[in-house]
Amino acid sequence: MDCVIPTNDRPVRLASLLASILPQQWNGARRLFLVDNSTHDVCAHPPVSKMLVALERCGWTVEHRRSTATSCTEIKIEALHCGSDRHVVLIDNDILFTRPDTIAALDEALTRYDVAAASPVAYDLDGDRAVLTPYIDAYDRHAPDADGIVEGTVAIGACMAFVRDDLDVVLAGWTWRLPYMEDQVLAHFLKQRRGYAYVRQHMVLHWGENETPSYRFDDDEVVRHLEELNAVDGRWAALLDLRRALRDGADFPKRIVRR
Numbered sequence: 274m275d276c277v278i279p280t281n282d283r284p285v286r287l288a289s290l291l292a293s294i295l296p297q298q299w300n301g302a303r304r305l306f307l308v309d310n311s312t313h314d315v316c317a318h319p320p321v322s323k324m325l326v327a328l329e330r331c332g333w334t335v336e337h338r339r340s341t342a343t344s345c346t347e348i349k350i351e352a353l354h355c356g357s358d359r360h361v362v363l364i365d366n367d368i369l370f371t372r373p374d375t376i377a378a379l380d381e382a383l384t385r386y387d388v389a390a391a392s393p394v395a396y397d398l399d400g401d402r403a404v405l406t407p408y409i410d411a412y413d414r415h416a417p418d419a420d421g422i423v424e425g426t427v428a429i430g431a432c433m434a435f436v437r438d439d440l441d442v443v444l445a446g447w448t449w450r451l452p453y454m455e456d457q458v459l460a461h462f463l464k465q466r467r468g469y470a471y472v473r474q475h476m477v478l479h480w481g482e483n484e485t486p487s488y489r490f491d492d493d494e495v496v497r498h499l500e501e502l503n504a505v506d507g508r509w510a511a512l513l514d515l516r517r518a519l520r521d522g523a524d525f526p527k528r529i530v531r532r
Contacts, residue, residue: 274299274380274434275356277306279340279348280315280366286480288320293370295327299377303333306355310340310348344452353435353444360384362434367480368395375475379434382422382472387530389439389467390460392429393475411521412471421474424529425464427521430456432477439466448506451498453490457522461512468527492519 276294280287294305305328309315316322316337325335338355342348353363360383362376370376375393382391394412411427433456443462449455460469495516503509512522 274301274376275304275306275358275361276364276376277308277352277355277361278364278366279308279342279345279352280311281309281348282311282315283366284315284318284321286367287315288318288324290364290366290368290370291321291324291328294364294376295324295331296373297370297376298373299380301380302358304356304358305333305335306352307335307337308340308342308348308352308355309337310342314339346449346452346455349430349455350444350447353440357437359437360434361437361440362432363430365431365479368431369398369478369480371476371478375432375472375477376434378472378475382470383434383436385420385531386422386470387467387532388470389436389463390425390433391470391472392425392431392433393472393477395429395431395477395479397479411524412473417471417473418529421472422529423471423473424527425460425469425471426524428456428460428469428523429471430459431479433459435459435463436467439463442466448502449498451495454495454522458512461515461522462508464523464525464527465511468529469523470529492516 316325329335340348340351342351360380362379379391414426415424417423443459449458463469499509499513499516503513515522515524
């Protein structure tokens, strides 16, 4: 499993994330790609540099790449091109893992189920609302199976694992131009291909502090962009219909089955 973290400043949060990654264990190589478009080299901050040393001493391979990306979407897509393992997990720089086996559980879900992507559930630290969505009921819309696997109905971009082959197909046709909503676009097309799963018994926590966002989510702008894309390529029609109804890109039925 390759782990990729796009980061823009936030050294304290990043160091906390790295500390929560340190105890993660699974079979196979542990590789971390840190893609950094911070104003200054984020690895120069002592808390971050010390945690990277700790990871390396515990058997991780760490690669730090400086980026010129100017938006959330650009840096996440750049990060997703890193690595070569059959599975990759995209991790925001402001989350905390609550269990030492979450990445292993995501890896197992991608292996044992016919899905192209999988996520833990996520909550803000300063409240109990579902992170990045007002639809907290999305986590419980379907009952999990005996292993805690359930169909994902909202894109959890804070931590999302992918089957590399499926991800590469989606990225090869990547034409999204807005600086946000990349998580919904990825989840939508990956779920169409092979399904999208929640590993329901695993949870990550999001630093939900009040701060000025780098963008303002504009539903009308999203719909206009989707209309432009759909006029050229009809594969955008389903996502356009969902966003016109103010529904998440993953909010359509796709039953989760074992491989």
